[in-house]
Amino acid sequence: MRRYLLAAVPLLVFAAIVGAAGRMLYREAVEGYSPSALPSALIGQTHPAIDLPPLAGLQSPGLQGSGLSGQVAIVNVFASWCIPCRQEHAALMRLSKDRRIKLIGINYKDNSSNALAFLRDNGNPYAAIGVDPTGREAIDWGVYGVPETFVIGRDGRILFKQVGPLDDKALSAGIGPAIDKALAAGS
Numbered sequence: 001m002r003r004y005l006l007a008a009v010p011l012l013v014f015a016a017i018v019g020a021a022g023r024m025l026y027r028e029a030v031e032g033y034s035p036s037a038l039p040s041a042l043i044g045q046t047h048p049a050i051d052l053p054p055l056a057g058l059q060s061p062g063l064q065g066s067g068l069s070g071q072v073a074i075v076n077v078f079a080s081w082c083i084p085c086r087q088e089h090a091a092l093m094r095l096s097k098d099r100r101i102k103l104i105g106i107n108y109k110d111n112s113s114n115a116l117a118f119l120r121d122n123g124n125p126y127a128a129i130g131v132d133p134t135g136r137e138a139i140d141w142g143v144y145g146v147p148e149t150f151v152i153g154r155d156g157r158i159l160f161k162q163v164g165p166l167d168d169k170a171l172s173a174g175i176g177p178a179i180d181k182a183l184a185a186g187s
Helices: 002-031 083-095 112-122 136-140 168-185
Strands: 072-078 101-108 128-132 148-152 158-163
Touching: 072 083, 072 168, 083 101, 083 112, 083 168, 101 136, 112 128, 128 136, 148 168, 158 168
Parallel strands: 072 101, 101 128
Antiparallel strands: 072 148, 148 158
């Protein structure tokens, strides 16, 4: 009898693994759960204070906290060395044409000359860019890595956070609705 019980152990382990995988697939399909989504404790909070110098060589201003109040702003954390940042750049260029919002860049742990060359070669979608060479400001924003994008309401509160590159799906399913909601609410 003990032999049969020992023989059943691998089957029970396999059934447990299948059950766990099935539960996760069900949650993804029905509940919209995403294991890759990184929640932000800052959603609904006023954005962290920001004081970053401008990117040398551009005619764009740096960033001060007060520059994010009074209008809906999109804050994008990027770097020239970041491959996904290069992939999302076309989406940022399209987003920059939306006059209802202000697109802000935080250049993260980057060489300023490389960042300048990247923006000159690909276009500059940002109304203002602050340079964060040490990554200290990004830590305050809860940035895990680049690229990350935040939607900031008129009152300075963080309304949405996108981890990873922007693409058509992210614009239509995440950033776009968050922008529309911020504009409609007048927040």
